Every structure is written in structure tokens, then in C-alpha cells.
Amino acid sequence: MSKVRTCPACADGAAAGDSFCEGCGRTLPSDIRDASVENPDSVPTAPQVSLSGATPGPEHDGRPGLVPEDGPPTAPQVSLSGARTSGPDTLATQPMRRDSVPSASGGPSPSTETARSGGRTATSAPTVPAWPPPATGSVPVKPTNPDLCSWCPGRVRTGFCESCGRLQPRGRDHVEVCAPGAVGVSDRGLRHRRNEDALGVRVLPADAPHAPGAVVAVVCDGVSSSPRSDEASRVTAEAGVTVLAERVRRGEDPRRATGAAMTEAARAVAAIADSPGSAPACTFVSAVVRPDTGAVTVGWVGDSRAYWLSGGPSASASALLTRDDSWSEAMVQMGMLSREEAMRSANAHALVAWMGADSGQIDAHVSTVTPTGPGAVVLCTDGLWNYYPEAVDLAAAVPGAGAAPREAARRYVDLALGAGGKDNITVVVIPVPGGGGPRAGQA
Template structure:
């Protein structure tokens, strides 16, 4: 018998191998993931430059990992004990559930050879009280962006661990303090990205940045690049809270329809990013007071590529038919992979119900909220 070449990633596998050691694809002709059409070569996103560092494994839930094919248990050797499928590494697919109302999934997708997305989450035990969702998308044609994105996400989360200040005198002064907290978090993320970048690299690691903080009925958000934050209320109009720093956004600002701009050749060319060569790391920031229940979503373009309009994402949430954050994050990831999985995918979610929080804290839930959104470039 002769060696076999993996039809998905091109790696050479020993004769008789059941699964590819590199990407986990079945060498019997079917992928462990849901079958999808293979895109033409000229349609593929750029393949990542080879990493020269070992990405630090993210903090993941303890206990045996479930098999992504059959939900069996992944053994210590990295293979499912039930169906034999090779599990992805914890860096290629990981999940976080810091509280019952917050969860996220970060996945390699179908096409890319490694996961350069990253997320870092924290949440209080009390639903809706406080959560931080951070998503970084490593730029795929820069070296070590998988390492950098994870380092940056974790640094930003730690910078935002302390609640926003209260009692600042006026709403404007508190809004200014929140904006400064995001500026500090972006700077911390950028410093972490730079710290793991080879000083001699001519193609330094870089990443986009998106974060949303939930504090009761307040959603505060910030972004650099084209990772996004959405507010998807129950029964109400869905909203994209962040504004991309991208060529596509520039076209839309000039009047080009979204569908045209986001499918143009330069649609995913970003105009701001984190990294040693970043021209500007000041985030766009905004705040929204919410009056009813819904979902907060922070995601990379690996998800919104296939459902950019807020209403399209709301439809996917409705189709998932679950109120469990982890189940919903997995459903959104599966949706993106079923569309082709041409990029890494991150979906981080918080389920918020301001009325319940107001009752728990003794507030009058019927009081009118400010119901506004403030935007700033820092």
C-alpha cells in the first residue's frame, strides 16, 4: 500500500490511515463535518503564513472534550473513543462558558489550516449583571497571528475585569470614562500582540478587535477592524452596533449598497488593526441602553460573512430554537461551516433580560430608559 494524500489539506498520511493527522478529514472520502462544496482555488481566502511559535492553549472547560462528529468522548490521544475521528486541537476549536447566560465558540472552519481567531470571556454568576465578550481575528497573511490574537484577547479581557465607574456626576462624564476604559483595553491588547511578534519580522502579527461589555441594561462596545458586535432583541429590530474599519465600509459610506460593497474584491481589506505596524489603535466606541430581552453577539467575519445584515443573524438565532448560549454559539458555528467555512469562526453570546435584572436589584423596571446609542472614535 502507498501513502495517501489528504484531499482537504494536502498532508501526506501513512498507508491505511483512517483520518488525516493534520486536519482530521476522513480519508475514506467524507469529512467528519457536514459535507460542503469545495470552493474553487481562486475563491479561497489566503492561507495563513506558517506559525513559528506555539500558541498558548486557551482556558477551556475542564473534563473530557466531546467529539465534534458523534459527541462521543475524545481520548487522551486526541481521537474519539466511539467513532475514531481525530479531534481538532484545543486551539483549533474551543468553547468558553463562564456563566449560564454567556458562552462562546471559536472554530477553525473548513478551509483554513489553523485557527487565528480568538476570544476571551468573563461573566458574573447573576444573569445580566456583568459580562465581557472579547473577539480578535488574526490577519491570516501575517506571521504568528494565531498566537497574537489569543494573547490580545486575554489582555483586553483582563483590562476590562473591573466594572465601569459609577457616580461620575453626569451621563456624559460616565460615557467618557467608559470610552477611556476601552482605549486602555485596546492598548493592552495591542501591547500583547506586539509582545509575541518577532521583532525582525517583515510581516508582523496583526488582528482586528471587538468587545462588548454588558452591565445591566447598558451595552458598551468598541472595535478596531471588521469584527463586529450586534444587538438582537426578542421581537424587535436587530442592530449592528459596531462600524467596520474596512474598504467595504468606506464604499457603503459613499452610498454603495451593502450587498455590493461586501462582495467586492477588497471587501475584507481593513483600514485599522492591532499590531506593531498599526497606524491607529484608537477604537470606535458606543453605548446603548436596552429596554427588553435579547442576545448580544460579538463575532468575527467568519460568521457574518454569511449573514451580514442584523436581520439575517436574527433569523439564524430564531432557526436555532434554543435559549442556551453554548447551544446557540455551536449552531451559529455549524451554520457558517455549512456555508463553506472559508474563514475561522467566532461567536460569543450573552443572553440579557434587563427587566429581570431591575427586579432583582429593586429598581423600577417600568422606568423609561435613555434608549439611545452614542458613537465615538475615542
């Protein structure tokens, strides 16, 4: 645990190395910004192997692998406007963003997420299970009396329970988005003051002239060391999913549509910056899943991830579809450090690419694969994958995620909360029934 310091403006907790206060967004004094991190996050990322030409391991049981249709998934495909090219010789010296150590205190954010399906807009709301709460205590309830705690039978005063001391959920603290072809759940977690993640889901009508029934989803994770990171993720997710869905609806190739959506999302988040030195920032990962062709197109900047989770012995083996834009992954890929050495560094989880006015020029990544179903495409932030980094472990944690996406998404959030909930948690589960398109490698 890093030594906790306080913001001189609002007295909110601030961890060593933070640039901005998570509570009020003000720039922190130099003694906090420049302080070393005594004990950085030690949760390792998974060994990430390119899907292009990867040899299936014994856990694949002979199932077909996924081969991207247009080269390895880490090939830069879309150059977002702003300066500097990312490549093997420059990754180590690029500016880095690092998330702050989560605060033990809590606070609300008033925004909510929306999902569009078949032209209708539905505003999501916090989950409201029946009282009493489940034995795990991981899902809040909404008592009729606002003076009663959502987590225990205690009473609430100034937003916190006098018995268990927990913050009462409001706004984006817990969000569920349910559409016919996808389910998303986002939760504040147990240690962050607010939910800095955001998601967007759109589903095209089954009778659409182009890409009928296609599912489009975006997940963003606000960078806690930047100001207004919750606003950054919300603006980026909404801009990205709106542009992506519209272009796919018009019949544009999903790869081109993904590139255009990422460019517009980057412009949208850059536009809300007060200055390049005070720029909200976030990660980005998207997916376009087409039932008519069976193709899955993903795009990403940062370390939010996309996975394919196998749903049966005849389906393509579970696989990570993205590669993190992180300092540790860059060091490993360049052969400068072993994974264990990279993960011991204070910069292990620092980002080398993100969306924001201060990101410079970045090469976004776009990849298309055609899995053999059934299974599920899962988008998530590191609040989930930190606990289940390997695709096979993520699939084993919730078997049959594609068959029951709502239960699977909720279960993933519960598992992350049960493991510590040290970060915001967001997951989108997109079921893929299989049989609708060509087999892997035959697109």
C-alpha cells in the same frame, strides 16, 4: 478559488497575495506576495446603517430602535498609539491587511482559552459529544482510542484519518467557554490549518460594589496574512478582557474602561512583533453588558462585529452595533463606489484598521446603547457573519439565542460549518433578560 502556491520553506499552501506563510510564518517570495488574486472572496458584507437616527424598517414591526447615548457608533473615540488619523479623506489610502484564502490542509495550535467567573479560572476543552457523531458530522468527538478518528469510524495516521482524510482536532481547534452570564465557542472551521481566532470572557460577581453581575467579553480574529496570527489574537484577547474587567470592577465608566482596554491590547500585540515589517495582527471587538443599568458598551477595531438580537416583540429591534473597518465599507461610506462595485474588488475584505505593530495610528470606536430586552448581545468574527451579515437574519437563524446561550453559540458554529466553514468561527452569546435598566434613549 485563488491559485494555490506553496511556501519554499515548509511546502504549505499559500494563496496569491499572501505576505507570510500560514504554516511556518516565514515571509513569502515576491512572486507570491505580488501575485494578483484571480477570484477574491465574493461573500458581501451587509449594508451598514448608522444606528443614530436610523429609521426602523418593516421587519422591525414597530419595535423601538437603538440610539447610542453619545453619538453615532462609528465616531472615533479612542486614539490608539502609533501614527496616522483615520478619517474620510484618508481611509482609501491607508495601509491595508487582507486575509489569505484558507488552506485546505490542517494543523493544530497548542493553546487553549480560559474564562474567569467570580474569581475562579477554568480552562476550556474541546466539546466531547457521545459517539456516534451527529448526522451533520459538524462536531468532532473524542474517542477513547487515539488511533480512531474523531469524525468517522476510520483510523488515524500522522494526525489525519485514513478514511475521511480529516485532521484530528487538538488544542484550539474547538474551544468552548461557559460562564454564568455568557457562552463562547470558537472553531477552526473546515479549511484553515489552525484556529487564529481567540476569545475571553469575564463575569463580575453579583455582589460586586460596582457593576454587579457585569459581563465583559472580547473576540479577536488573527489576520492570516500576518505572521503568528494565532498568537496575536490570543495575546490581544487576553490583555483586552483582563484590563476591561478590572477597570469595570473598580467602578470606571465602561466607555473609558473600553478605551483603556483597547490601548493596552494594542500595546500587547505590538510588543510581540519581531519588527514592524514582521508584525502579528488581529481585529478586536468587545462588549460590556451591565444588568444593573441595561447599558451595552461595545468597542472595536477591524471587522469583527457586535450585534443586538431581539428576543421578543417588545424588545429593541435586532441591529448591528459596529461598522467594519474594511476597504469596501470605506468606499461605500465615502460614496466612491456602490456596495456591489466595492464587493467585486480584490480589496473588498481588506482591513483599513487592525491591531499590530504595523497598524500606525488608528482611531478605535466605542459606542453605548441601552436596548429594551429581552435579547442577546452577540460578538463574532467574519467566519460567522459572512454567512449571516444582517442582524435580522442572524436572529432568525437561531431564535431565542438569549434564552439558551450555550445551545445558540453551538448552533451558530454548526451553521457556519454547514455553510462551508471557510474561515475560523468564533461567537460569544451574552443573554440580556431585560427589565433591569432604563429603556432605549432614557439612559
